[in-house]
Amino acid sequence: MxxxxxxxxxxxxxxxxxxxxxxxxxxxxNGTRAGFGNAFLADAIxxxxxxxxxxxxxxxxxVMSAQAGTPLAAIEAALAxxxxxxxxxxxxxxxxMGTQGEPTIGGVFAANVAGPRRFVSGAARDSLLGLRFVNGxxxxxxxxxxxxxxVTGLDLVKLLAGSHGTLGxxxxxxxxxxxxxxxxxxxxxxxxxxxxxxxAMAAAMALSVxxxxxxxLPPSVKTxxxxxxxxxxxxxxxxxxxxxxxVSLRAERLVxxxxxxxxxxxxxxxxxxxxxxEIRDVHPYADSTTRPLWRVSVAPSAGHQLVAAxxxxxxxxxxxxxxxxxxxxxxxxxPEGELLRRAIRATGGGHAxxxxxxxxxxxxxxxxxxxxxxxxxxxxxxxxxxxxxNIFSPGKMGGF
Amino acid sequence: xxxxxxxxxxxxxxxxxxxxxxxxxxxxxxAECLVHDPRELVPFETDAFVSYRRLPLAVxxxxxxxxxxAVLRYCHRHGIPVVPRGxxxxxxxxxxxxxxxxxxxxxxxxxxxxxxxxxxTATVQAGVTNLAISERAxxxxxxxxxxxxxxxxxxxxxxxxxxxxxxxxxxxxVTTNNLLGVKLVLVDGTxxxxxxxxxxxxxYDLLGLVCGSEGQLGIVSEATVRLIAKPEGAQPVxxxxxxxxxxxxxxxxxxxxxxxxxxxxxxxxPAIEICEAFAKAGYPLDVGxxxxxxxxxxxxxxxxxxxxxxxxxxKHGVKTVRECQSATEAALIWKGRKSAFxxxxxxxxxxxxxxxxxxxxxxxxxxxxxxxxxxxxxxxANVFHAGDGNMHPLILFNANDPDEARKAEEAGNEILKLCVxxxxxxxxxxxxxxxxxxxxxxxxxxxxxxxxxRVREAFDxxxxxxxxxxxxxxxxxxxxxxxx
Numbered sequence: 001m002x003x004x005x006x007x008x009x010x011x012x013x014x015x016x017x018x019x020x021x022x023x024x025x026x027x028x029x030n031g032t033r034a035g036f037g038n039a040f041l042a043d044a045i046x047x048x049x050x051x052x053x054x055x056x057x058x059x060x061x062x063v064m065s066a067q068a069g070t071p072l073a074a075i076e077a078a079l080a081x082x083x084x085x086x087x088x089x090x091x092x093x094x095x096x097m098g099t100q101g102e103p104t105i106g107g108v109f110a111a112n113v114a115g116p117r118r119f120v121s122g123a124a125r126d127s128l129l130g131l132r133f134v135n136g137x138x139x140x141x142x143x144x145x146x147x148x149x150x151v152t153g154l155d156l157v158k159l160l161a162g163s164h165g166t167l168g169x170x171x172x173x174x175x176x177x178x179x180x181x182x183x184x185x186x187x188x189x190x191x192x193x194x195x196x197x198x199x200a201m202a203a204a205m206a207l208s209v210x211x212x213x214x215x216x217l218p219p220s221v222k223t224x225x226x227x228x229x230x231x232x233x234x235x236x237x238x239x240x241x242x243x244x245x246x247v248s249l250r251a252e253r254l255v256x257x258x259x260x261x262x263x264x265x266x267x268x269x270x271x272x273x274x275x276x277x278e279i280r281d282v283h284p285y286a287d288s289t290t291r292p293l294w295r296v297s298v299a300p301s302a303g304h305q306l307v308a309a310x311x312x313x314x315x316x317x318x319x320x321x322x323x324x325x326x327x328x329x330x331x332x333x334x335p336e337g338e339l340l341r342r343a344i345r346a347t348g349g350g351h352a353x354x355x356x357x358x359x360x361x362x363x364x365x366x367x368x369x370x371x372x373x374x375x376x377x378x379x380x381x382x383x384x385x386x387x388x389x390n391i392f393s394p395g396k397m398g399g400f
Numbered sequence: 401x402x403x404x405x406x407x408x409x410x411x412x413x414x415x416x417x418x419x420x421x422x423x424x425x426x427x428x429x430x431a432e433c434l435v436h437d438p439r440e441l442v443p444f445e446t447d448a449f450v451s452y453r454r455l456p457l458a459v460x461x462x463x464x465x466x467x468x469x470a471v472l473r474y475c476h477r478h479g480i481p482v483v484p485r486g487x488x489x490x491x492x493x494x495x496x497x498x499x500x501x502x503x504x505x506x507x508x509x510x511x512x513x514x515x516x517x518x519x520x521t522a523t524v525q526a527g528v529t530n531l532a533i534s535e536r537a538x539x540x541x542x543x544x545x546x547x548x549x550x551x552x553x554x555x556x557x558x559x560x561x562x563x564x565x566x567x568x569x570x571x572x573x574v575t576t577n578n579l580l581g582v583k584l585v586l587v588d589g590t591x592x593x594x595x596x597x598x599x600x601x602x603x604y605d606l607l608g609l610v611c612g613s614e615g616q617l618g619i620v621s622e623a624t625v626r627l628i629a630k631p632e633g634a635q636p637v638x639x640x641x642x643x644x645x646x647x648x649x650x651x652x653x654x655x656x657x658x659x660x661x662x663x664x665x666x667x668x669x670p671a672i673e674i675c676e677a678f679a680k681a682g683y684p685l686d687v688g689x690x691x692x693x694x695x696x697x698x699x700x701x702x703x704x705x706x707x708x709x710x711x712x713x714x715k716h717g718v719k720t721v722r723e724c725q726s727a728t729e730a731a732l733i734w735k736g737r738k739s740a741f742x743x744x745x746x747x748x749x750x751x752x753x754x755x756x757x758x759x760x761x762x763x764x765x766x767x768x769x770x771x772x773x774x775x776x777x778x779x780x781a782n783v784f785h786a787g788d789g790n791m792h793p794l795i796l797f798n799a800n801d802p803d804e805a806r807k808a809e810e811a812g813n814e815i816l817k818l819c820v821x822x823x824x825x826x827x828x829x830x831x832x833x834x835x836x837x838x839x840x841x842x843x844x845x846x847x848x849x850x851x852x853x854r855v856r857e858a859f860d861x862x863x864x865x866x867x868x869x870x871x872x873x874x875x876x877x878x879x880x881x882x883x884x
Contacts (some may be wrong), residue, residue, distance in 0.1 A: 048834050060656030061759045083658065092732075112600065123600055125608060126577050141849045147756040148788040149574060149828035151563045151612045152836070152843055153870065154852040158576065158608025161600060180659035202518040206541055208632045246701045299597035301518040325519075325598060349593075351602030369602030374590045381858035386851070397603060 001044040005051065008132065008140055014046065015169060016138030019389045026393050027165030029104030033111050037367045038165050040395035048106045051171055054078055063129065063146055065174040068106025075105050079177055088124050088176040089115030089276075095286030096293060099354055106170045112162030115280035116213040116239070119300075120323035127175045127282040133160060133168035133192050136387030146174050149171055159382070166393045167386040181241035182365035185251050186213070186267040186275060189258060190232025194218060194304035194320070197236040199263045200302065201323045204238050207257055209250035213239030214323040215279050216304075221319045224284040226275055232267050239276060267301040279321055285330045292335035292357040292365075293328070298350035300325035306347045313339055325350075342357065368397055405452060405493075405834050407868045408876075414457065414480050421459050421480060425502070428470045433508065435459035444503050448550075448808070449493035449835055451751070451805065455600035456497035457481065457733045461505045465583055465621040467589060468504060472619065473589025475502055481864050482587075484615035486527065486558025489550040491741075491752055494562060494614050494835025498868055503673040504619055506557045512536045513622065521580060521632065525622045526557030530564075533625065542627035545572035548829065549738045563612030565829035567663040572628065574829065576611040577686045584610060585862045594697035597624060605697065609855070613654050613833050615866040617859040631696035634662065636733045637706060638718030638757050639713050640687030644668050644782070647689035648763035651786040652718040654693070655759060659708055660685035664787035665692040665737050668766075671744075671783040678743030681736030682729065684720045691786065692737055722783070740783040741794070749780075749799035749814050755819025765822050772814045776807040790828035791819065817842050832870045840872055849875055 005011035026042035048069035055065040059082040090113040114123035130144030143156035197216035217235045301322035315332030351369035436458040446453035448655040481501040506527035530551040533544040547566035565574040581595030594607040641647040666692045676683040773780040784792040797808035
């Protein structure tokens with residue numbers, strides 16, 4: 001059964017009804033990220049797609065409010081008209097997850113989506129100022145507000161962001177937007193080994209040139225970017241954005257500081273836009289398969305160490321974003337969840353999320369990083385406080 | 401609200417066991433880490449919200465996470481309230497204790513544990529001051545961005561408790577945007593790690609929830625924060641206007657043009673005079689309102705950005721534009737701004753409000769603020785973070801005159817309600833504490849407050865952590881604990 005409330009009040013009534021009857025609801029928008037999380041059983045799907053439309057947008061204040069089911073494309077079009085954008089550069093999961101339809105703005109925040117700029121500008125949660133949601137008892141609640149600085153009460157906004165529809169049904173979001181940079185350029189260092197690339201990327205971040213994208217594309221994936229147009233056998237890409245004059249000056253300083261690492265090439269604005277969109281959307285692994293795909297978040301300097309350790313024990317293919325701290329990892333056979341997670345702990349900690357795998361593999365591998373017992377118990381208590389009847393996507397985010 | 405802010409009645413069962421509790425605590429801590437002599441407790445009876453004070457039962461000053469954990473476990477087992485304390489610079493009374501509470505002060509845990517330049521992180525104990533992080537990272541070319549005015553004294557633990565901001569948040573965000581991980585001691589003494597040097601949460605974003613929770617979800621004993629490469633250069637520029645309205649409109653126009661300076665600070669005439677008299681920063685005294693706009697980057701970048709900002713300011717009738725000629729001048733400009741509260745304290749008692757409003761409402765809220773305060777026969781100085789709409793009206797009064805003190809509090813409450821009604825919030829960076837607790841109903845519905853309190857209970861079912869703060873007492877489930 002699919003429930004399509006047309007108003008927030010209707011959604012609240014449906015949820016009250018579900019709580020009374022113990023009906024388990026899968027919450028979502030258009031389902032383009034429906035494969036996230038552990039497989040779970042639901043009696044009905046509650047979709048936000050009929051709750052659509054921009055509620056308020058004042059470009060001068062750089063703040064927008066929209067109903068949760070508003071297509072992301074409509075949001076981005078309205079922003080583009082005012083030369084503004086979402087700072088966190090949300091990834092489009094459809095290519096790697098093999099899903100169809102229009103991603104919604106509610107889904108973007110519910111999954112705390114981000115892209116290459118995340119390591120300097122934050123994730124969706126950092127731009128989210130406020131939201132309206134319905135809790136598991138069918139109460140319509142607000143959290144946060146419309147202003148950038150707000151410490152009035154508990155920050156339920158952060159809690160709901162990234163809760164994947166397990167804590168509340170988000171009906172409206174209010175978020176900060178930023179001006180689109182006047183132009184952008186990419187400095188590409190060629191032929192670095194993973195460890196050298198990590199050093200070069202760290203050196204770039206120590207300069208005051210405001211790098212806004214930092215990725216390393218090893219030989220196995222390099223040809224999949226810019227239609228094979230990147231020079232050398234491996235590419236380390238550093239993006240700079242801003243006013244034209246500043247971009248050109250900062251790129252020069254970057255090149256001067258890094259040219260000892262290897263051959264340097266510069267990409268213009270257009271190639272920069274394409275390259276970082278491909279990095280954002282994990283282009284090399286948009287391969288129409290269900291080969292296991294992991295999103296691994298570790299300390300930037302640990303990424304390549306993790307990969308080196310794993311290579312000895314499993315068939316993997318990887319590339320790095322976020323200065324090496326985001327490792328996209330495709331397993332050639334089994335997900336190897338335990339092996340991967342053990343290796344993460346051994347290289348300083350972090351977490352791995354299984355984005356894609358066969359149904360069989362998903363049934364036996366926890367999609368989200370298992371938490372230490374005390375933390376898992378705490379998360380379960382938090383969930384129970386928002387969704388006492390445990391009707392929102394039960395089991396999706398762990399053993400609760 | 402004209403009566404004094406209430407605290408929860410002390411738990412009789414705790415008060416009656418005071419001597420035994422102190423004896424037990426002295427088994428858990430080295431002697432120099434436990435304060436219980438009533439005279440020595442006096443420095444802990446209040447924070448920077450000095451109108452209220454309560455002597456705590458005892459003060460624990462642990463040396464490490466294990467001692468924090470031991471004290472919390474003990475207090476939890478015996479139903480003793482705990483009030484966490486950093487440097488005691490809270491402007492909202494967040495660190496004010498109560499008679500039946502053990503204060504856990506983090507001042508002895510003041511070590512920088514690691515500056516990791518490859519990963520751009522600093523890992524520190526919670527009692528490290530905000531400024532110390534930037535000082536330590538500075539040698540390597542990095543800094544920690546959030547910069548509350550009290551940064552010389554305030555601790556990172558307190559910053560996390562209040563999700564502190566500062567002048568430079570316009571570009572770099574507030575504490576929650578710069579916090580990567582914490583070691584959190586839960587109320588029962590369990591130590592958990594949230595986050596680390598990596599980004600994003602593996603499960604629920606409990607780190608985001610803990611940041612700004614005013615010490616009610618646990619005690620942060622260590623933190624890992626994000627460092628940023630220092631900009632090549634930075635330059636504060638002074639823009640003087642005849643009226644506050646012109647200055648306010650100029651701020652809105654700068655932001656609307658797509659320029660995001662590092663900081664835009666606003667001072668009205670009374671604030672300019674107070675700060676100039678104190679800091680001799682070279683502020684123009686012939687203007688009605690002053691903006692400090694800071695740009696950063698290389699010389700050509702700053703020059704280009706300033707040119708655009710000056711052009712916008714001219715449209716709004718700017719009277720004075722003053723670029724500083726040296727690093728010393730720049731430092732003086734910030735010294736004047738950051739000592740605004742202290743300088744005000746030299747000429748009068750004051751209470752400082754902290755509401756945030758949408759930028760488009762700035763001019764209106766400024767005007768109404770002046771009218772409200774004048775209506776009570778008092779004076780106000782405005783000095784605040786204009787770029788993000790975070791206002792700080794300082795209401796001046798004489799604390800020795802109970803009538804004036806009451807009027808100042810009433811005026812403050814009206815201003816905060818005005819901020820909420822204008823689409824903003826009660827507090828942008830100082831926190832709710834006790835100060836704004838009883839106004840929470842003006843911003844939130846009962847259902848919303850109930851939901852927040854239930855999430856709080858997931859961490860602290862017995863309401864032992866900083867219990868008299870944030871949530872109106874009459875709505876708290878544990879308020880009648882005197883019989884406990």
